[in-house]
Amino acid sequence: MSTSKNAAAAEFSRRQQSPQQRLQHTLHAHPWLSPLVLLAVTSIIFSIANPRYFALGSQSLLLQQVAVIACLAIGQTLIILTGGIDLSVGAITILSMMVMASLASNNGVTGGVALLIGIALAAAAGLLNGLLVTRLNLPPFIVTLGTLSIFMAIAYLYSGGQSIQNSSLPDVINWTGTAFKIGEFSLTVGVIMVIVLYIIVGFALSQTAWGRHVYAVGDDPEAARLSGVASKRVLVSVYTTAGVIYGFAAWIQIGRAGAASPNQLLDVNLDTITAVVIGGTSLFGGRGGLIGSLLGAIIVGSFALGLSLIGVDQQWRLLAIGALILVAVSIDQWIRKVKT
Amino acid sequence: MSLLERLPLTTEHTALENGGIYDQDPILSARDLVVTFGRVIGLDGVSVDLYRGEVLAVIGDNGAGKSTLIKCLTGANTPDSGKIFFEGESVRFNVPQDAREVGIETVYQQLAVIPALDIESNLYLAREERRKGVLGSVFRMLDKRGMRERAALAMKDLGIQTVQNMGQAVETLSGGQRQAVAVARAAAFGSKVIVLDEPSAALGVKESGAVLDLIKRLRDNGLGVILISHNMPHVWEVADRIHIQRLGECAGVVTPQSHDMGEGVAIMTGAKRLEPI
Numbered sequence: 001m002s003t004s005k006n007a008a009a010a011e012f013s014r015r016q017q018s019p020q021q022r023l024q025h026t027l028h029a030h031p032w033l034s035p036l037v038l039l040a041v042t043s044i045i046f047s048i049a050n051p052r053y054f055a056l057g058s059q060s061l062l063l064q065q066v067a068v069i070a071c072l073a074i075g076q077t078l079i080i081l082t083g084g085i086d087l088s089v090g091a092i093t094i095l096s097m098m099v100m101a102s103l104a105s106n107n108g109v110t111g112g113v114a115l116l117i118g119i120a121l122a123a124a125a126g127l128l129n130g131l132l133v134t135r136l137n138l139p140p141f142i143v144t145l146g147t148l149s150i151f152m153a154i155a156y157l158y159s160g161g162q163s164i165q166n167s168s169l170p171d172v173i174n175w176t177g178t179a180f181k182i183g184e185f186s187l188t189v190g191v192i193m194v195i196v197l198y199i200i201v202g203f204a205l206s207q208t209a210w211g212r213h214v215y216a217v218g219d220d221p222e223a224a225r226l227s228g229v230a231s232k233r234v235l236v237s238v239y240t241t242a243g244v245i246y247g248f249a250a251w252i253q254i255g256r257a258g259a260a261s262p263n264q265l266l267d268v269n270l271d272t273i274t275a276v277v278i279g280g281t282s283l284f285g286g287r288g289g290l291i292g293s294l295l296g297a298i299i300v301g302s303f304a305l306g307l308s309l310i311g312v313d314q315q316w317r318l319l320a321i322g323a324l325i326l327v328a329v330s331i332d333q334w335i336r337k338v339k340t
Numbered sequence: 341m342s343l344l345e346r347l348p349l350t351t352e353h354t355a356l357e358n359g360g361i362y363d364q365d366p367i368l369s370a371r372d373l374v375v376t377f378g379r380v381i382g383l384d385g386v387s388v389d390l391y392r393g394e395v396l397a398v399i400g401d402n403g404a405g406k407s408t409l410i411k412c413l414t415g416a417n418t419p420d421s422g423k424i425f426f427e428g429e430s431v432r433f434n435v436p437q438d439a440r441e442v443g444i445e446t447v448y449q450q451l452a453v454i455p456a457l458d459i460e461s462n463l464y465l466a467r468e469e470r471r472k473g474v475l476g477s478v479f480r481m482l483d484k485r486g487m488r489e490r491a492a493l494a495m496k497d498l499g500i501q502t503v504q505n506m507g508q509a510v511e512t513l514s515g516g517q518r519q520a521v522a523v524a525r526a527a528a529f530g531s532k533v534i535v536l537d538e539p540s541a542a543l544g545v546k547e548s549g550a551v552l553d554l555i556k557r558l559r560d561n562g563l564g565v566i567l568i569s570h571n572m573p574h575v576w577e578v579a580d581r582i583h584i585q586r587l588g589e590c591a592g593v594v595t596p597q598s599h600d601m602g603e604g605v606a607i608m609t610g611a612k613r614l615e616p617i
Binding site: 028029203207208209210212213215216219220222223224225226227228229230286287 | 416436437446451455457465480482
């Protein structure tokens, strides 16, 4: 035997890992893999149960149905990556939507200006969350629980609880609902807008220093601060960016629903958190990514679509989603224990 | 440095011994630092000098003010009173970034590395380099490939061969490898002073040996190194001078030649007093 010490060490480092360990490493490096596999499996099951599931019509409907949740999930992902959580997602979106619609319909403001004011208001609401989290050092859960009620109340008071139909809204505001067909596949401007937002924010997260700092702040805030990351500034920018994205989601929602109503979107807080968690992003911050959240939103939508195509009670969807959340969080805990 | 009086060096320490490094002005000095935490006195008028090309160890019992002293020198804490001079100029550090900008790098005890990020991201954290041209200036795109290459070079320069893949997440590394990443990070950016807080505390024998070699290499490259450690054999092995903290004050500065380990510990615990020079 002529193996030197180094060769033995190299051999050791290449030692056989059990299949379980290899799986753990793979999932550690690619957190979006488990939601992708899950989506593939559910899609196959649903399409066997009802072949219409994979019809282009069904799939384009699925995309339109999940567009708003998928859009909001971008903001929620950013915030959860920093180790926070946003319970005011729905409230900010509704507030922004009602202000946009009401300004454009009764107050003689042009559609474009109303839209900008609505998005700016959502950004300001996000900024307020960010400032409360960083200046008062309050936990994000508490901050957004408080602003959830505040923004909701303002939205109700401002709109008087009244819906605004799209017939009284300018074309710019309704533009996100415009559908066009590519063969059998029908897309809306809103769906494309969501995809574009995913590309932009995905680029910022993976290719810029800001993206690295978001992960760093979420993974170990103290180490990030000691390394020279301007943690507070990063947090404020994350909450504000999330606000802007909620503003776009409000616009997309008007196009999708054909009206602006303060009684919509009541479940989106939990829906977005569900999408993010099923998508493999850790609730403890610092791990995960946007692709997973998009897949997570689609998974939740595919359960709704698939079960209704099979003709099963929608309550089964709730049950399945609940189980998925628990599985996703357990997988996350397991992945975090990765070792060489 | 003309403004302030130099601290007397220990009698045994002649300039000749160390190739004249003590003839030059200190790179980093502190005078009469006072830090209080409410009624508790953390530092009670401590002064310290660090020269280029020396390893200055800071030892002391728990609560003696080692960490507080170091935090003042690295910007993690602001002293209530007292002055800090860097290269002869009076400086004031409000945040670690201030100290870093003049060239003082710190490797913290709790290892300021981000476990989920890879080695290259950690080395370049908070000083990422962007691509050239529009991609960098408008789209703020990172030069990942360039940073990865330079990170590998920096690790190689420090003789750290065990880590090959710069894209590996830090949490998958061993304790010694993580420490190496943290030290490489501190040394890689043209810094002039490196502060190491308990660099070998969590390491095995072989790994701490590698870290001590790393410290000697930093000193031989002309950097000023401050080493805080509880490990007396390590201190006596690498330090040029040893600053002993006791009850918030400096109990004296000795050298491994002037005093042996037992005497050092005796001074540190108050069992023995250092005669005034």
